[in-house]
Amino acid sequence: xxxxxxxxxxxxQFQFPEYAHLPIxxxxxxxxxxxxxxxGDELAIRMPSAEGYAASVAKEQRWLPxxxxxxxxxxxxxxxxGAPDDRYPYPxxxxxxxxxQSALENPPADTxxxxxxxxQFLGTLQTVPTxxxxxxxxxxxxxxxxxxxxxxxxxxxIARLGSAIDGSLATRLWEEGIAATYTGVPVxxxxxxxxxxxxxxxxxxxxxxxxxxxxxxxxxxxLYIAWTSLDPAARAAFRAELAVDEGMWARGRAWTLWKAxxxxxxxxxxxxxxxxxx
Numbered sequence: 001x002x003x004x005x006x007x008x009x010x011x012x013q014f015q016f017p018e019y020a021h022l023p024i025x026x027x028x029x030x031x032x033x034x035x036x037x038x039x040g041d042e043l044a045i046r047m048p049s050a051e052g053y054a055a056s057v058a059k060e061q062r063w064l065p066x067x068x069x070x071x072x073x074x075x076x077x078x079x080x081x082g083a084p085d086d087r088y089p090y091p092x093x094x095x096x097x098x099x100x101q102s103a104l105e106n107p108p109a110d111t112x113x114x115x116x117x118x119x120q121f122l123g124t125l126q127t128v129p130t131x132x133x134x135x136x137x138x139x140x141x142x143x144x145x146x147x148x149x150x151x152x153x154x155x156x157x158i159a160r161l162g163s164a165i166d167g168s169l170a171t172r173l174w175e176e177g178i179a180a181t182y183t184g185v186p187v188x189x190x191x192x193x194x195x196x197x198x199x200x201x202x203x204x205x206x207x208x209x210x211x212x213x214x215x216x217x218x219x220x221x222x223l224y225i226a227w228t229s230l231d232p233a234a235r236a237a238f239r240a241e242l243a244v245d246e247g248m249w250a251r252g253r254a255w256t257l258w259k260a261x262x263x264x265x266x267x268x269x270x271x272x273x274x275x276x277x278x
Contacts, residue, residue: 001049003035007088008045015082016094019043029105031196033212038097043079046093048212054090055139056212057081061093063133064211067188070128073121074098074207100199100206103229107195108203115234117205118198119241122222126187135186136217143191144217147254148178150262157261165269170257173272177254180247182218189219195229223252224259227271235275 005024013020022040030036033053037045048054061078068075077096084090108114136144151174158170190197191213199207223244226235239249253272260268 008037044095044097048090057091071124098207100201103195103198111234112237115238116241119238128188130216133216136215140213140215143221144189144215154258177250180250186216193222193225220248220251221255224256227256
């Protein structure tokens with residue numbers, strides 16, 4: 001679907017005419033699950049890119065205000081909920097604008113401090129009350145559930161990659177992860193802790209965005225960033241700050257391994273292997 005500034009302007013004009021005088025500019029680089037447009041200086045339009053992501057709108061509208069009261073960093077503030085119409089078939093949101101640049105575009109120089117700040121945020125996210133909150137499942141693409149949900153897919157990827165990886169080692173790491181079953185109380189997880197969803201200002205982590213795959217369950221999926229974006233010193237600081245035990249680390253590594261293998265990201269696979277020596 002073509003989701004551009006003209007479509008965003010159409011939705012604003014017909015559903016929120018009080019904002020129709022504000023300029024609309026697309027935020028680039030764009031995300032995969034949603035398209036974001038800046039609306040004036042203080043607002044943002046967030047539009048799901050496909051049906052599978054549309055359920056996140058109601059979830060974020062309902063739960064982000066609660067999450068915001070408990071975490072150490074700002075998260076998006078829902079301002080209004082838009083409805084589907086004849087040109088756009090999904091619900092959509094107007095949120096408060098989050099200043100800063102993504103850590104993907106503007107990596108922080110002090111990676112250890114960045115990792116500790118992120119770990120502190122995730123630690124407080126896990127304290128958010130869970131009564132009535134959405135349990136991990138299809139809406140979170142099974143983040144927060146047992147990584148064994150993707151067992152067949154992972155083994156198929158190992159076989160497909162053949163000699164490009166150490167298949168025996170990859171299988172062992174995957175089996176260690178799915179064997180380390182989560183037995184704790186379900187807690188809030190973000191579900192997509194990637195540098196594109198982490199904002200930086202003045203060299204420090206300043207906000208966390210995109211809670212579309214969030215929910216309640218096993219928070220091990222939020223460790224993904226340890227191998228995708230953190231150097232060894234930052235990875236160690238991140239793990240220590242979150243007090244991650246061996247089982248959770250194994251599950252987080254399994255989540256990362258799954259994604260690296262199915263996408264053929266051998267750089268992340270190599271990072272996982274290299275980390276075994278630390």
